[in-house]
Amino acid sequence: MKTEVAIGIDVGGTNTDFAIVDRDGNCLSRDSIRTDRHNEVVLFLDELAEKLRSQIHKLDKRFEVKGIGVGAPNGNYFKGTIEFAPNLKWKGTIHFADMLAKRMNLPTVLTNDANAAAIGEMIYGAAKGMKDFIVITLGTGLGSGIVVNGEILYGHDGFAGELGHTIVYPEGRLCGCGKKGCLETYASATGIVRTVVEMLQQSGEPSILRNIEKGKLNSKDIFLAAQKGDKIALDAFEFTGKILGMKLSDAVAFSSPEAIILFGGLALAGDLIFVSTKKYMEHYMLPIYRNKVKLLPSLLNNENAAVLGAAALVWKHLKKG
């Protein structure tokens, strides 16, 4: 009998990563192409399909590719579409899954990147065996994948789970979505940079972060400064955890999950982000939920997480029949 494998594809604004993955989460091969090289999605898909065929061709004959899973910004699971993704060159509604399935002659499932991460955690990661949990991806923005009773919460139109755009302060920071005060303008890699910039302006506190050229500061600088005990950096993590913890308490009141899993760059800061987030999450939570909800780090290898999540979509889909 052949060993079943799946293709996982992570469509990002700059690069598109893809890998052939087995049921245990091992990447048998891996490659990537530039997403932003083609203004036409058709040309992009042609290049992608060619690369995938070449990967499949090189695969040992004992493997059988069962399907393709795609994680993409503004991905719609119901329709297999990418819709008005602000960070991609292809505008409007792209019938990505159908177009790729035709080229590859393989069943193709698509969802947004945070949902893919959630399925990845369920199949390969920190949420194994869980039926109710939330994955928060802390990258450039803040994404969320919500699992209810073992299934991704897609909602009426397939776009459920946009916790990054819930409101923290009605007249707060301007968000890329056009609204003000969205959670992701505070709790994300870019959010913590904005926090530090504000703190440096508003306080006279000495900080090694003052030495970094304006506009060049990034979340890693803040992490390194915090590790050295820099007060502004530490305060910025505390503030980020406070906002995130407060909004996670809202999420708990919504779906009462067994665990919330933090994933992505900012989550790698470990205790710096986990301690304050947990503290404020408990503080703002309704008593009936307190000390019941685990706050966990992702167990997906960060480098492969997105493609693993995308590949996991295939196993989840096959299970449904």
Place this chain on the structure above:
Amino acid sequence: MKTEVAIGIDVGGTNTDFAIVDRDGNCLSRDSIRTDRHNEVVLFLDELAEKLRSQIHKLDKRFEVKGIGVGAPNGNYFKGTIEFAPNLKWKGTIHFADMLAKRMNLPTVLTNDANAAAIGEMIYGAAKGMKDFIVITLGTGLGSGIVVNGEILYGHDGFAGELGHTIVYPEGRLCGCGKKGCLETYASATGIVRTVVEMLQQSGEPSILRNIEKGKLNSKDIFLAAQKGDKIALDAFEFTGKILGMKLSDAVAFSSPEAIILFGGLALAGDLIFVSTKKYMEHYMLPIYRNKVKLLPSLLNNENAAVLGAAALVWKHLKKG
């Protein structure tokens, strides 16, 4: 063949209402007892069971009682328990469904009152045919029943759907739950009274509400004043709708429902509450959701709604097998 009927029971802080209801939502008989008369739940259940038996006894022989549905504060569907309900005399965890089932020898299902309302809307009311919607009950407090893919969202521990205790202002009004700034301290019958009291203190605006004795003002007074064009009353409805609309936009970002249904006393204020809530819900919503989510009034007869919802639990339960 006999006609199937269900018993619906609504356990409130003061009264417990119950009715025998058919599959079309007709109440065949109806009665109530005092909830607060018995410090011991055992004595309360004895009285309730006696009344129910007498109702069943009077029923025409062509009817067959299929089960009992109970809506109760802090009701847990998974365990059939009422847990630490702040407005009931019975403290701790009460195994209400089991105790009643034993006395009545009928399958008994229990959930919290807002979930019962949501099931009522799904079976008999404004959510017929919908699979993804949220019911918000605007009574003394704010309750919520969230339906995802045709099922109540219970979460890991059965306590999901407490939107009344999501945070509006971290240092805002003190809530009965012990936290500060919970949604229900603003958007509820008591919330709008607090808003008016604050507005009367902070502004010199003339208002007929100033004539009402301190501590006696209620939400109906505010409704009547608003109907007469009283500016304070109108401003209070606008403010309430703003807060509610903002938090409903968060709820949409969570579960992307087809509709949100407003139920209970404050919802009866009609346009006074619906217009501003809808306006701010759209304003604070992520563009991908805008003009897609219906904001609807409950279609359950308000007087019978709670017992209808409780009875509907039985039909929902039987369907699951």
